[in-house]
Amino acid sequence: METAKLALHTDKYQINMMYAHWKMGTHDRKAVFEMYFRKLPFGNGYAVFAGLQRIADYMLGLSFTEEELAYLEEQEERYEPAFIEELRRFRFSGSIDAVPEGTLVFPNEPLVRVEGRIFEAQLVETAILNMANYQTLIATKASRIKQVAGSDALLEFGTRRAQEMDAAIWGARAAYIAGFDATSNLRAGWRFGIPAKGTHAHAWVQAHESELEAFERYAEALPDGVTLLVDTYDTLGSGVPNAIEVARRLRAGGKELQGIRLDSGDLAVLSKESRRMLDEAGFPDVRIVASNDLDENIILNLKAQGAAIDTWGVGTQLITAADQPSLGGVYKLAAIDRGGGYEPVIKLSGNLDKVTNPGSKTAYRLLDPATGYAAGDYLALSAEAAPSGEPLRRIDPAHPYVKSVLTRYEAVELLQPLLRQGELVRDLPDLESIRCYHQQQLALFRQPHLRKLHPEPYPVSFSPELWKLKTEMIERVQDGGK
Numbered sequence: 135m136e137t138a139k140l141a142l143h144t145d146k147y148q149i150n151m152m153y154a155h156w157k158m159g160t161h162d163r164k165a166v167f168e169m170y171f172r173k174l175p176f177g178n179g180y181a182v183f184a185g186l187q188r189i190a191d192y193m194l195g196l197s198f199t200e201e202e203l204a205y206l207e208e209q210e211e212r213y214e215p216a217f218i219e220e221l222r223r224f225r226f227s228g229s230i231d232a233v234p235e236g237t238l239v240f241p242n243e244p245l246v247r248v249e250g251r252i253f254e255a256q257l258v259e260t261a262i263l264n265m266a267n268y269q270t271l272i273a274t275k276a277s278r279i280k281q282v283a284g285s286d287a288l289l290e291f292g293t294r295r296a297q298e299m300d301a302a303i304w305g306a307r308a309a310y311i312a313g314f315d316a317t318s319n320l321r322a323g324w325r326f327g328i329p330a331k332g333t334h335a336h337a338w339v340q341a342h343e344s345e346l347e348a349f350e351r352y353a354e355a356l357p358d359g360v361t362l363l364v365d366t367y368d369t370l371g372s373g374v375p376n377a378i379e380v381a382r383r384l385r386a387g388g389k390e391l392q393g394i395r396l397d398s399g400d401l402a403v404l405s406k407e408s409r410r411m412l413d414e415a416g417f418p419d420v421r422i423v424a425s426n427d428l429d430e431n432i433i434l435n436l437k438a439q440g441a442a443i444d445t446w447g448v449g450t451q452l453i454t455a456a457d458q459p460s461l462g463g464v465y466k467l468a469a470i471d472r473g474g475g476y477e478p479v480i481k482l483s484g485n486l487d488k489v490t491n492p493g494s495k496t497a498y499r500l501l502d503p504a505t506g507y508a509a510g511d512y513l514a515l516s517a518e519a520a521p522s523g524e525p526l527r528r529i530d531p532a533h534p535y536v537k538s539v540l541t542r543y544e545a546v547e548l549l550q551p552l553l554r555q556g557e558l559v560r561d562l563p564d565l566e567s568i569r570c571y572h573q574q575q576l577a578l579f580r581q582p583h584l585r586k587l588h589p590e591p592y593p594v595s596f597s598p599e600l601w602k603l604k605t606e607m608i609e610r611v612q613d614g615g616k
């Protein structure tokens with residue numbers, strides 16, 4: 135459970151809007167906000183949702199301390215004391231529905247739906263986006279890496295290059311959800327129960343008179359499962375021969391060398407030659423670990439070159455999502471009750487991709503009962519009855535004139551209740567279960583949607599009712615109404 139005080143982990147404009155609502159007496163109006171993203175990252179065919187555990191911890195711990203209130207009182211806005219008093223009583227008392235972590239998700243689907251007093255639902259926008267955007271991005275990047283690594287072991291090595299400490303540990307957790315096997319970060323291991331693993335650095339070799347002495351001493355100190363870094367001076371000329379020498383001495387004492395690590399040079403050539411040398415010396419079970427700015431493309435390339443690498447250590451490229459540093463998820467008002475019940479709201483924009491989908495919504499995954507595969511996702515208004523087997527008319531928002539009716543399907547609602555009246559209504563799954571669930575999710579999708587390069591787009595359609603509402607609201611605004 136998050137213990138840090140995070141109420142001020144928000145943009146000032148949220149507090150200013152809360153203040154203005156409070157001044158105008160509209161702060162108790164009920165509102166529905168939805169978090170979603172518009173575009174898949176990395177050109178991938180899907181994203182892996184992550185961040186919900188921390189969002190739940192944040193929501194449950196949300197309150198202002200006296201120090202935080204004093205800081206707000208000092209602001210140039212000169213918030214009235216009665217507003218500060220209102221914040222002193224602040225708790226999140228609304229509802230949250232969200233997609234479970236590890237779920238494969240797609241653009242425009244509500245992933246987190248927040249319903250409650252606008253005073254409360256407005257405050258949490260910044261933090262929810264901060265958590266869900268980063269963790270979903272890293273889980274998706276990790277999933278791409280896992281796709282190419284297959285059954286090879288994947289170690290997360292990113293902490294030293296991560297965008298500060300929170301990113302390191304929550305990124306390690308997101309990577310584990312998506313199929314990484316271990317992290318080098320002990321705090322992530324301790325806090326989340328992720329297996330922690332480590333080899334040694336060049337500094338260990340440099341700190342000794344000779345490479346052989348360094349290897350011997352390391353193996354003497356840590357004889358079980360030692361992995362030696364062989365590229366400090368000359369990988370094939372000294373590193374691998376010295377590692378073989380230590381492997382022999384360990385074996386004489388009844389132990390086995392676990393692995394060697396390559397961290398520079400041509401990893402395909404060096405791994406194949408190292409494998410040959412180790413095999414010839416009678417050590418076919420010594421594993422070869424590789425690192426050095428790896429990502430999914432280099433790993434795929436190395437595999438195509440026949441690299442003899444069993445374990446991949448991946449740091450910078452994963453933890454910083456180097457090729458796309460932000461997911462771009464947004465949190466938009468979908469409906470508000472101004473006194474006469476919920477009214478859907480829409481936001482138009484010069485950029486047609488940015489027009490919001492009005493009304494409180496939910497998302498269903500439509501499974502084909504014959505194959506078990508997902509046939510598409512379906513966005514509908516929350517107030518609509520769940521699809522229950524009757525022929526389902528689906529509208530593709532890019533081609534609304536194309537008629538598509540699905541006759542055989544099973545609809546699984548993606549959003550699940552998390553909070554009601556500010557209280558947790560279900561225990562969140564543990565990390566191992568989330569990791570397993572993610573694998574089950576992958577199995578629902580046909581390979582063309584999962585492939586790394588030019589994936590086949592997965593259909594996300596609208597219910598006729600949602601489509602009608604959206605088009606009518608757009609027309610109304612364009613006709614000068616609102």
Ligand SMILES: Nc1ncnc2c1ncn2[C@@H]1O[C@H](COP(=O)(O)OP(=O)(O)OP(=O)(O)O)[C@@H](O)[C@H]1O
Pocket residue numbers: 397398399400401402403425426427428432435436439
């Ligand atoms: N056979 C290969 N095919 C494709 N990419 C490779 C191959 N071998 C290594 N790479 C990748 O090429 C990049 C640069 O490798 P290089 O050996 O030049 O690293 P370096 O860090 O510049 O070298 P050093 O660590 O010796 O200074 C790294 O991202 C590495 O993972």
Ligand SMILES: O=P(O)(O)OC[C@H]1O[C@H](OP(=O)(O)OP(=O)(O)O)[C@H](O)[C@@H]1O
Pocket residue numbers: 291292294295334335336337397425426427428447448449450451
């Ligand atoms: O390359 P990444 O994917 O980011 O993986 C992490 C890197 O961190 C270490 O290098 P560093 O030079 O920091 O330390 P070292 O002295 O142990 O090599 C390690 O050797 C990896 O190369």
Ligand SMILES: O=C(O)c1cccnc1
Pocket residue numbers: 291292318331332333334395425447449
């Ligand atoms: O254990 C390792 O080999 C390791 C850990 C962090 C970064 N690079 C390598």
